[in-house]
Amino acid sequence: MEIDETAFGGLIEESRDTHADALRAAREPLADLVDLGRQTRAGSGPDPDESRAFAVENRRRLGAIARRAGGLLAATGVIAAIADYIGSPAFASSGTDVQVLQTASSIEVLAVSTYKTALGLPYIGGSSANKVIKAFATTTMGQHADHLAAFQSATTSLGGTKQDKPDPAFVPVVDKAVTAITKASDSAGALLVVGLALELENIAAETYVNNMSLLTDANAKKVTASIMGVEAQHVAILLAVQALLKAGASAAITLPPPAAKLPAAAGSVGFPNAFYATSNAAPASQGALS
């Protein structure tokens, strides 16, 4: 079974058409946010009670991240620095929704840069790459760029400053992984790339699921809700690809896959849980600006 490049290109094109329709759906809440942002800027600033509750939730999540990350993040001092920042007056001066959106932006910045790095590898973005993996990495990078633009637009619409830097807590983790990837063989490197992408996608999905109950602005919720399912879809496909790579079956990564030749368990590897978790969600202000 060979990939039909023309047909695949057509699918991507068809996807872009549908995507344009979905973009229109995302623009509506963003336009409403612009109006709300004007009202907020004319108002009296963030609710102190809301900010305090938000800080408590963030400290709890930071502690959880530190425990999961073990020595790496602790050694870099990132957790301590962020914990100090959350307690600072600068933190309290910005609205909760703006901080949540800035953190979301910081995750998207990291995702875009990670896929860009991956596409620079010959076995992901070069002529020797699996066509489906290359197309997925390229399209996914574009989708994350769209998400970044949406979160940044929502941030500025609410009167905040757009975040265009990567999430500081996750940068060391990604840097370490990228170093390992550059030293690995092509096959091992591909598996590491997929593992890293999977981790970032899952953090993004879980963070946005968690953010749904933190956000107060209706339109910020709508924007986030329209993105979290897409990150979860990235996770599903990456889980399936990871399973095939681990089995040394990279040639089976085709569109469509050779379903008749796959073992039964392959049918459910992409969606392991009936309910999406939030245990790996980033603290909602982790990527916020002062």
Added chain:
Amino acid sequence: MSVNEPVSDLSEAELRAMTADLDAMHHDLTLPALKDSLAEWTDDIRAQGDAGHDADAARQLLFDRRRFLTRAAGTAGGIAGVGLLAACTSSSSSSSSSTAAASATATSSSAATGGTGAMVDGEGQSLSGDLQVVAMAASLENSGIATYMAGIKAATAGKLGTVPPAVVTFAETAMAQHQDHQKAWNAVLSAAGKKPVTAVDPVIQPTINAAFAKVTTVTGLAELALLVENTAGETYQNGLSVIKSAAGIKTAASIQPVEFQHAAILYFVLGKYPVPNAFTGVSLARPPSDYKV
């Protein structure tokens, strides 16, 4: 290896080991969080009732949060509460309780012909606010369960040609997860003193039935399942803008991405690009009014 060769290296054991790790995390972290959210949502709905938003619910909410699971476990059909948690522990198993699916299947024909009476299968209750959203969501899950159950039945009877084992696993697992979702929604209704909804969505089910009647292949079934999954995902996305309780939002937010994951795998199997949009929409969303008041 060549794609023309069987994927012999990809063993069931390896894949099952991978999913077992994820299952363990699901049981340790996700389910307790879900249980908390459902209990908190019950409190919120009671508060709404106390504030006069749903007087009927207020009258019936005569129990406290600690009794949530006990009360829910005793509802008709055994759908909810402790049953929910027990079923959730087997969400990736094809052997999940078939109670809901059987019920959904039993009611699908009556829904298609419009033969549903008041208070039958949880329909016709006086619900408003979050409870109406919940009831509609439960009925939509019933439609999803009924679709997969009918598809599996047709495949087993040889009506769809050769069905790859991976496709069977997909259908069984997706159906089991929809059963878990249905139990979650119905746990909220039961805890609020309402009847669990075991009827299918009366508005969309005729469309599903008509489409299913034309299904003769696995591809046709996958196309229909894709429509059901996208409808569910978009409905819950829309519901996130309607639900008032923060705990309710947590619950809906934990389900919406899973429906879109089902959709991504279906796109992939159908040879379509698996993540077609950077943003998911709400054009297919079913309104809360699908649940008959």
